[in-house]
Amino acid sequence: MSADLVDLFALGAVQRAAVALVLGAIGLPVVGVVIIGLDIMPVRFAMMHIALLGIAIGLLTGLDPLLCAVVACGLSGAGLAPLARGASGLSGAMGLVMSMAIAAALLVLSVSGVNAAGAFELLWGSILATRTGDVVLLGVLAVVVPGLFLVRRKQVALLLHDRELAACSGVRVDRLTLVLLVLVSVAVAGAIRLTGALLVDALTLLPALAARRLAGSLSGMAAWAVGIGVVVNAAGFVLALLLDQPPGPVLVLLAGVVALAAHLIPERRTTTWQHATH
Template sequence: MTMTITITINRCTTMLDDFLIRAALAAVGTALAASVLGCFVVWRRMAYFGDATAHAAILGVAIALALNISIFAGVAAVSLVVALLIHRLSDRAQGTDTILGVLAHGALATGLVAVTLIPGARINLEAYLFGDVLTVTRTDLAVIWVGAAVVLTVLWFHWSALLTATLNPDLATASGIDPRRENLILTLLLAGVVAVAIKVVGALLITALLVIPAAGARRLASSPEGMALRAAVLGVMAALGGLVLSMRLDTPAGPSIVVTAVVLFACTTIGGKLQAIGGSSP
């Protein structure tokens, strides 16, 4: 195995042998997809929705282990089912908060119980709760980048329709856009990002990666596109900065990425406030 790899002259391939490079690429790919999609999560106030979808991922891990299938597939499938369920329920009822609370914690707890019940599977649960980016394999990396690319491509082509539906569903309908379809697309993308992000930041911190870069970009932007772009930059900075932090201080990578994102958020928010004060004075 090591032989074949060392023989390859392809620098790229050799580069990917380095677990640090793989970790960095995985974190950057995840951050890109999550921070751009995160703008919609913020604009539509779907943070709790994101939480519920992400927490359900643990149940996905349990199912994947039980069926001996890919973790990504299990997580994506369960997140999708939960997301669709919430999507349906929130359509008709007003008490969405409560439903989300029940589903989010229900799926998380069921997942935690189910994982321990699986015979023979001795897994490090922490890796799925908080991520384990330093152990990503090349296959993981491929899944993460393909997933991120799909998410970003769909967002690119649906940007205007999603934005219109976000402003007002009836306005979208009158313009010939089906707001329910756009909501469904967002739901699917959310499930995709959860699957992509579980290895990197883990089920408990995925929402942070969605919401914090977008929130940090708010004060820096004057257009939706500008906010998405800045969120992506902040997301990538958090991913790389968090990895460095994790290396230096020997802290867990996922939480370190989120801590870096929070620090960046604090900087842009305070910076934006100062700028606003400076701008308003004559």
């Protein structure tokens, strides 16, 4: 490790960013596993739009914009849960939410007289601007998300495998779906400060996609996802500091390379979900 890198890690902002990335690597990849299992890939884009609405409300009211974004995403996740029972699932609902959220955000920004560019800048993220509150939120997610996954592993596995089978097996699917959607929504909002809304897949989805190729069970997939997330986040952050480049894009590219490399391995998805239900 070079002297310059040691000096950088002596800075409080760099230390907070490093801790946030490690904590994010523990909870957020497990959220990616849930996103894949529920087949709700559009949820990331829906929450990005809702986060923008929350930021706009924060700028209008004078409250913390990112706190408003987290609250807005959490409430929206809870509101989407009942729609999972429909025949069309959540895809159509998320498209509606995205359209309404961006329209409402632009209207709020117009009413408040705030420059829209200022709101959009928050969506780009800045790891080195990580605050203590962001670290606390990621720390809570690092405990709650894996904790729920471990405690309710069989119920979660059944739900991710087949909603109707889970209901017939006595799983309270509506309540569990509600909890999972709220966690996913809050996690996406919580990752905005680190990589930005447009690059949030580096912390959530890409490690989970790579893990799906490597694991033979749902628990193994979660473990692989966390392991990949920790390695990618740590290596990407150090590499970005060494190259003096924005950490967000470096993290995404490195996570993408890992996911592509894992893609060369034959997929074991069927085995993963079948083993998970036993």
